[in-house]
Amino acid sequence: MRPQRNTSPRKGAPRGGRPQSGGRKLYAALDLGTNSCRMLIAAPHEGSFQIVDAFSKSVKLGKDLERSGALSDAAIGRTLSALQVCASKIRRHNVKRVRLVATEACRRARNGDAFLRQVTRQTGLKLDLIDPAEEARLAVISCAPLVDPDAAQVLVIDIGGGSTELVWLDIGEVAPEERRRAIMKMRLARRRGTDPEAASGGLKVVDWISVPLGVATLHERFADVVDNRSRFALMSWYFEEQMAEFTPYMDAELPDYLSSFQMIGTSGTVTTVGAAHLGLTRYDRTVVDGMRLSGDEINAVIDGFLGSEFHGKIGQLGIGLDRADLVLSGAAILQTLLRVWPTDQLRVADRGLREGMLYAMMSADGVLKKDG
Numbered sequence: 001m002r003p004q005r006n007t008s009p010r011k012g013a014p015r016g017g018r019p020q021s022g023g024r025k026l027y028a029a030l031d032l033g034t035n036s037c038r039m040l041i042a043a044p045h046e047g048s049f050q051i052v053d054a055f056s057k058s059v060k061l062g063k064d065l066e067r068s069g070a071l072s073d074a075a076i077g078r079t080l081s082a083l084q085v086c087a088s089k090i091r092r093h094n095v096k097r098v099r100l101v102a103t104e105a106c107r108r109a110r111n112g113d114a115f116l117r118q119v120t121r122q123t124g125l126k127l128d129l130i131d132p133a134e135e136a137r138l139a140v141i142s143c144a145p146l147v148d149p150d151a152a153q154v155l156v157i158d159i160g161g162g163s164t165e166l167v168w169l170d171i172g173e174v175a176p177e178e179r180r181r182a183i184m185k186m187r188l189a190r191r192r193g194t195d196p197e198a199a200s201g202g203l204k205v206v207d208w209i210s211v212p213l214g215v216a217t218l219h220e221r222f223a224d225v226v227d228n229r230s231r232f233a234l235m236s237w238y239f240e241e242q243m244a245e246f247t248p249y250m251d252a253e254l255p256d257y258l259s260s261f262q263m264i265g266t267s268g269t270v271t272t273v274g275a276a277h278l279g280l281t282r283y284d285r286t287v288v289d290g291m292r293l294s295g296d297e298i299n300a301v302i303d304g305f306l307g308s309e310f311h312g313k314i315g316q317l318g319i320g321l322d323r324a325d326l327v328l329s330g331a332a333i334l335q336t337l338l339r340v341w342p343t344d345q346l347r348v349a350d351r352g353l354r355e356g357m358l359y360a361m362m363s364a365d366g367v368l369k370k371d372g
Helices: 073-092 104-108 112-123 132-142 176-185 215-221 228-242 268-278 295-305 310-316 321-340 353-365
Strands: 027-032 036-045 048-058 097-102 153-159 164-170 204-211 261-266 346-349
Touching (some): 027 353, 036 073, 036 353, 048 073, 048 353, 073 112, 097 132, 104 112, 104 132, 132 204, 132 353, 153 268, 215 228, 215 321, 228 321, 261 268, 268 295, 268 321, 268 346, 295 321
Parallel strands (some): 027 097, 261 346
16 A cells, blocks of 8 residues: 655665665565565665665455455465565575565465465465564564654554554663664564563563454455445444553553653555655655654544545555555554544654564674664
8 A cells, every 4th residue: 555666765774776785695575465565675784774676566465355264366366476576586686584474364364374385386485474473573673763762652553454563662761772772672472461571671562462454454344335434434443442452542540651652653554644744746755754743634634535535635646546445444543543542743654574574684693783
């Protein structure tokens, strides 16, 4: 659901064109989600990384999964074609250090395991079916550079195609210069809730949850409702009901967090809202990633999406009309979260599992020269 990118080079950024590797060790990270197949090939650069090659395609792997419980032959065919391209890029760049993951669609589909074996046979790629805890951890790691130095409570939200991950961190006891390192080393217990062993350098995981609803699955559940506003209201209500066990949602004794609370959103939904607020007609990551949006600004954009000019507004952002409905379901999730936790600002993150995997691999290899 991300708008079309401006791929102008930007040195030292998590994305930035396709510089030559120059003999540097290359890393590849692939994220096969419910709606999209995305891959980055990158080299370490000044405490971050520089993109050498990239791939992103809407494969709709989870199309009709809500109804059938299985991956369809058509979806498998589309996805295998995309993965063949990824395999070719990995071979062409001679990448040895890779991490390739599959998420919610393959977790839920009764033929998910068989499909992953088929992927290995036909493409040579061995995808790791990660659990929701690892998916949430990688999303948080990707956002580590965007954590504010004065934040004490941080909520990271990752709205995917088939699931939405929420991770609430208490970083009040972590020195600002140590926060990125602490987040890089963080882990999440497979079972939800606070885990003393998950703490890193004073960082505490207050709670996390993976809600099995994302932009594609939530849209499919309410696709028969014709009116946009009615469908939006139903999706918002249903999503809030599904996340009701998230501890910070229920706990009335949480401290007054607004003065030290930061919400970071990483997803195509959030970047689309950011681009719409800026009035972009061509997506530009350099102005969207890291930008801040107030609750009023987000609600104004969403209200515009719900109006009669919805398809025109979406078309201006370079999003195909076949994906427009996913914007509405993502917006319903985002507005629900802002209603539950009102905040002065949402930090927009144009990054996700791929960036999290790259940071994690490079950090483990000790090649991020500037770790702070």
